[in-house]
Amino acid sequence: MKTKHVPQRTCAGCRTGSAKRELVRVVRTPEGAVEVDPTGKANGRGAYLCARRECWEEALKKDRLSRALRTNVSAQDAEALRSYAERFEPAAVGSVD
Numbered sequence: 001m002k003t004k005h006v007p008q009r010t011c012a013g014c015r016t017g018s019a020k021r022e023l024v025r026v027v028r029t030p031e032g033a034v035e036v037d038p039t040g041k042a043n044g045r046g047a048y049l050c051a052r053r054e055c056w057e058e059a060l061k062k063d064r065l066s067r068a069l070r071t072n073v074s075a076q077d078a079e080a081l082r083s084y085a086e087r088f089e090p091a092a093v094g095s096v097d
């Protein structure tokens with residue numbers, strides 16, 4: 001049985017590898033801003049994060065995004081990313097599917 005190759009990326013927060021399409025891309029724009037790239041196709045250096053709030057907080061708190069993107073995430077951009085992450089349910093609360 002042949003398995004189809006699924007592109008894998010590592011989350012900058014929890015360092016777990018996941019299928020690229022399950023992760024959210026964050027991009028460093030040519031202007032040096034760091035922002036969410038919902039299309040996954042924006043130009044610039046990208047980093048990936050799970051759709052989990054903790055991963056975003058972890059990546060921001062430990063400055064992992066700055067390292068992954070080789071830039072300094074400004075306080076303003078970090079704030080925007082934090083508020084973006086608020087749409088994700090915290091994993092501590094049991095999910096009810």
Ligand SMILES: [Zn+2]
Pocket residue numbers: 011012013014015016049050052055
């Ligand atoms: Zn993660």
